[in-house]
Amino acid sequence: MLGPRHYDLIIVGASFAGLACARTAALRGLKVAVIERKDDPGDQVRTTGILVKEAAEETDIPSELTRRIRGVRLYAPNGTHSDHWAPGYYFLATDTPGLLRWMAQEAWRAGATLHFGARFGAASQDARAVHVEGIGSASLLIGADGANSAVARCFGLDRNSRFLGGVELELSADAGADPRFLHCFLDSELAPGYLAWALTGVSVTQVGVAVRQASKPDIDAVLKRVRTSVELRRVEIVGRRSGLIPVGGVLRRTSVGRVMLMGDAAGYCSPMTGGGIALALRLGRRAAQAAVDWLGADGLHPALVVEREAPRFGMKRLMRRALDLAPPNWMWDGLVGTSAFRTLTHHVYFHRRGAPGELLDETPPAAPIEQKKDIAI
Ligand SMILES: Cc1cc2nc3c(=O)[nH]c(=O)nc-3n(C[C@H](O)[C@H](O)[C@H](O)COP(=O)(O)OP(=O)(O)OC[C@H]3O[C@@H](n4cnc5c(N)ncnc54)[C@H](O)[C@@H]3O)c2cc1C
Known part of the structure; x- marks a missing residue:
């Protein structure tokens, strides 16, 4: 039995990819939780924040x-x-701290539950759900937790090197x-x-x-x-x-069962310019749309949808x-x-x-x- 702390989608990381994903998923009716280790989304910004x-x-x-x-x-x-x-x-x-705060507010207004000061630690999955310690369970877990992803580490997925x-x-x-x-x-x-x-x-x-x-x-x-x-x-x-x-380019193994990576965690960052915000926003939103279809209408797994639409960065x-x-x-x-x-x-x-x-x-x-x-x- 999946309890009251069961979400359709848990997202780790309240930055560009995670918040874009959370807003769209919540607007489209999913029960969404975001967990972020920082107390405030605008703290300790790690990017120049230029948008192409x-x-x-x-x-x-x-x-x-x-x-x-x-x-x-x-x-x-x-x-x-x-x-x-x-x-x-x-x-x-x-104004990057301001932008991230605004995105968090938009995700919250759309209906997502935001847990700040909450570090993703241990998690496991079975056939029905992913179980995240201290938070609850979810039908899908998205690791949008940046270049050194704890979600990738926890589930044995590929990691940026x-x-x-x-x-x-x-x-x-x-x-x-x-x-x-x-x-x-x-x-x-x-x-x-x-x-x-x-x-x-x-x-x-x-x-x-x-x-x-x-x-x-x-x-x-x-x-x-x-x-x-x-x-x-x-x-x-x-x-x-x-x-x-x-x-290093897009990672090969970015999903397993009900877990997938997004944004920098999946290597969606240009090897040439180091720009990753545009892709984080675009594919974060796309993953949310695909998650809605997957959970509600037998659509393709969102990892597959995103993988097909992500650039290869060959040149x-x-x-x-x-x-x-x-x-x-x-x-x-x-x-x-x-x-x-x-x-x-x-x-x-x-x-x-x-x-x-x-x-x-x-x-x-x-x-x-x-x-x-x-x-x-
Ligand atoms: C110095 C620098 C300058 C850059 N300048 C630009 C630029 O101008 N334009 C551009 O397009 N790109 C730029 N980039 C790249 C861009 O910042 C990233 O591609 C983009 O931030 C990726 O977004 P993301 O949401 O995937 O991950 P991130 O922005 O890295 O966010 C990951 C989030 O996950 C949280 N998190 C991590 N681990 C955990 C955990 N265990 N539990 C809970 N939360 C966790 C983090 O606190 C963070 O909020 C720059 C990068 C750097 C380092």
Whole structure:
């Protein structure tokens, strides 16, 4: 007999994947519980929180939690830079703690039960249900608990083994980085295996770096470099973020019986750019829809549905290998600004939107306007 603490769906992790999944599942009538080890979803944020346009289209986020960034300014190690953007394309910087709190509230409003300060520990499953110690049982358990998933460990599923290490400083909002751009620094000494970045966020300026597994990020050196290149007016550190980015690609064995993984836990993170929020939102929501069909209408197992729709990252895995070699800085110096590199950059950042010929390189994108005024067309 399944007791009163039986849920249709228990989700471990109240972040992008878990909360997107919880909201949709609860709206569609499932009895949902989310368990999260943090006391508050906005605590200890581990991400820069930039949304690519595709992610912005996935969820309708209150505009005060985001700020539009029109283009990318790429810096070579020798200090030269080139600007890139595509008509109609933008990124959204986010008030990430605020966004996660808002998503939690939306999931709760939809009817999900949220347990904060609750760490997933032991669990088991039988033919009828998954039993989670301290919480109850469920017809389906989704582990959306990040790159180092405890759910994967508990149920013997595949686990991420290749990572980038990321560190980010939050500076006061008035630091002075040109707000039109995501400033990216290619430099194999400063950021072996990936890059360093700076951006004017919603209420802070963010300066970060991610490096390949064998290296250690030196955020002080990054700050020094950014300070000069971006001409920061003011450097007051007000916070810090850090975390692991899984870059090995999608894991093979991400489900067993009534248990499945989602988001970073399943390796749904680009091996090339380290971006995972768009996929967490999209596939989190998709898993919820499939769970409703599976539990109520003999649909396909949600793990199968998600697996079929998830990207394979074939080319991005190859590019990750190339980046892991950390090309010498003279090579970056020679590449940045060439037309082949512009085409590649366009492909990576703007996801094939607009043709390279449409790049308006000579004219910088317009200064950002207050988004609330966007409606006055
Ligand atoms: C430094 C850095 C910068 C990044 N920048 C970007 C970016 O700008 N744009 C982008 O798209 N992607 C970015 N990423 C990647 C992105 O953050 C992840 O892909 C995304 O957060 C994945 O969401 P998720 O919900 O799967 O997992 P996570 O966001 O990792 O959330 C997992 C949740 O599970 C909880 N949890 C973990 N273990 C347990 C447990 N045992 N019990 C209960 N709860 C648990 C955690 O507390 C957390 O809330 C970045 C990553 C890092 C590290």
